[in-house]
Amino acid sequence: MSNLDMTPGQRHTVMGNQAICRGALEAGVRVVAGYPGTPSSEIIENLARAADEYGLYVEWSVNEKVSLEVAAAGSLAGMRSLCAMKQNGVNVASDFLLHLAGSGVRAGMVLVHCDDPGALSSVNEGESRHFARMLELPQLEPGDFQEAKDMTKWAFELSEELGQVVMLRSVTRLSHASGGVVAGPLPQGEAKARFEHHGTLLDTNRGPVSSAPVSVKHARQQEKLARAVELFEQSPFNTYQGPEEPELLVITSSICQLYVKEALAMLDAAGRVGVLKLGTTWPLPPKLIQKNLQRCGRIMVVEEVIPFLEENLKILAAEMAAEVGPKEFLAKREGYIPSTGELNPDLVAEALARALDIQYQPRPAEYAALAQAAAPSTDSPRELAFCPGCPHRASFWSLKNALALDGRDGFICGDIGCYAMGARPSNYGILKTLHAMGSGTGLASGFGQLGRFGMDQPVMAVSGDSTFYHAVIPALINAVHQRSPMSLVVLDNSGTAMTGFQPHPGTQNNAMGQPVPPVDLEAVCRTLGAEVTVCDPFDLEATREAALKMLADQSKAKVLILRQLCALSPERKGKKLYDVQVDPDKCLGGQCGCNRFCTRAFGCPGLTWERETGRASIDEVICAGCGVCASVCPAGAITKTERG
């Protein structure tokens, strides 16, 4: 049973991502593809689990551009299709997306893109709604859990009606939050795929598919947008609530509408403020906007990060000035709503309180003072650190030591994945650059060429196994072909660990759990012409020596594969390889020259420092039993015994 099985007519509490999946099932989706990325991953995961039961094809593609191409093929062959990715993915997919927007689609096709305001699990807070405007595609934004389901279903119908891919945007606080959803019925019936391609180039339903001839197709694309506007004018997903003539009109979309509702309740101001909640945010329906702008002269726009709605509304307000009169906007550009980070009910309440001149105190001043007084004892922050038993800690430990021994101030270019945490001080601060997937290798390939300008620092790049297939391969080809003296270290932990172990081209099973031929990472690197060494990162000495050797060779691009299962992988989780102990007679702790080397320098959370005894000890509950710390202690005080 998949967790998308819901009883129609009954309310279930589900994650936003599950609600989106259920909406897709209710729409009869057949082809699903995506690339993992928080907060979008559960969409493909849930549908993959439901694939058998509901007759779907689901895949984790090698990257987002390819996933969009796979989903588009489904649509062109008459199958409703869905593609899911996080905000960064839209950048990757945008090259193809621009063309798809021009060519149009056949069966309903929905691109679900999940933004991460506040960068809760990203290294940026990119705003992917702009792609809708830039690429001239319709954009929907569900405002709660029920809408996440209902709008997804509608998005397929809309896409089919327009012959255009529809973008549906979620955010972390919707995708990863859970709430009440009343399920609808599922469609019945078989589907048969067939790609019709014998018509003329201009025959949308039977011809070959391309964005050319551009003059015709681009004009058609804009007609589709105009039709979308007509439909959006009537959409039940755009709602107004509040007095007919409010003191202030709030215009909002997405999960922000719940923050507005909450803030109005906190301030007890619902009687003074009107709320226009928009579900269709590009293109904006002008008649609806005009009617609502007429309600009052002060407009507050509540949205996260970039002023997308705000700017588009201001354009409309300027165009309609004659009909709606002058407007005072209270939004990001006016300093009412922050321009970075995610919103929450408190921030919205603050903005509203300022606009309405209300004094708001969430709790008595006395209590606030008590909390203030207690604050210093919570100063110790929880830095993110690699998991106990994580192979990356061991890998970075050895790389750090190799770079130090090499002595030429070498550095590592990082990439996106768990190992990006290597940029933090809590994980040796070892990564010196950090950008998009594959960029570490591309940058290292460039740095490697700078020896001719006197740069004498050796450079390494790290990448995970999933990232390797996603975007590192072209960069490695570049490095090999241009003979850049860099070293790529592939931290191969056999899964897309950061987002929850989705399969990738190097794994033995696909999204639906069927066996597939793994693409051999090592063989790919060799075929590309790189010299390859493979090592177990838990063997600290061998890893350090291999890294040192690579650093010394300045003649070409090389690859070091450090292979060891992720500590949280299903095969490893909860299974200790070793029982690890600290010998209290040998551990000299603060007394010896090491100055608490194991905890201070190596820093596995499974090791703790006991103030009372002045010695290190192993925390049974946390230690994963990898045994690595045994080779770190200079006094040999940490011992490991293999488990049966």
Next chain:
Amino acid sequence: MAVELKHDPYNLIITGVGGQGNVLASRMLGSVLTSQGLWVTIGETFGASQRGGSVMSHLRLSQQGSWSPQIPSGQAHMVLALEPLEALRVLLKYGNPGSQAIVNDRPVLPYAAITGKAPYPDTGEMREQLAKLTARAWTIPATKTALELGAPIYANIIMLGALASLGELPMNRDDFERELTRSLGPAKVPRNLEAFDLGASMVAA
């Protein structure tokens, strides 16, 4: 449908450290309360959550509909904390004079404490502050008891047992038994119910 809530929405925060399984606890609780006819909204922080950071789940329980998945500051009615420092952290932001808390007494040292850069606060002092910042607070040995039962993860169920026995929310042992059977399968029910009962006995007035 006459379930009485003391506040609407009733705001409950489950807090802990990545890896302690509080997401599981909030899901189970959410599921039990949904079956009572309540609207349940749960906000969680994911992603880096497995890797030693603070993790919080916000539960909003209501007769009316979905609320924001983020609780406004100063509005927590109940705090369920799997780690004492996290209990304090949550109360500083979300507590008010009426807040109640159930706190697992076992510390998980932050990285800065492990590496010796910052001390972990004194447990006695934390207890005092906890008492000042709540109307009622219970500190219970959940992890210790869970280890005796065989695995640290039972601490979650012990905490839920404690919560259920307070009678603050419409849920009882039978509801939990049903949820345990549904989500974990019948084989795991007896041990988990034992954990649940132990938790209940720890806050008995």
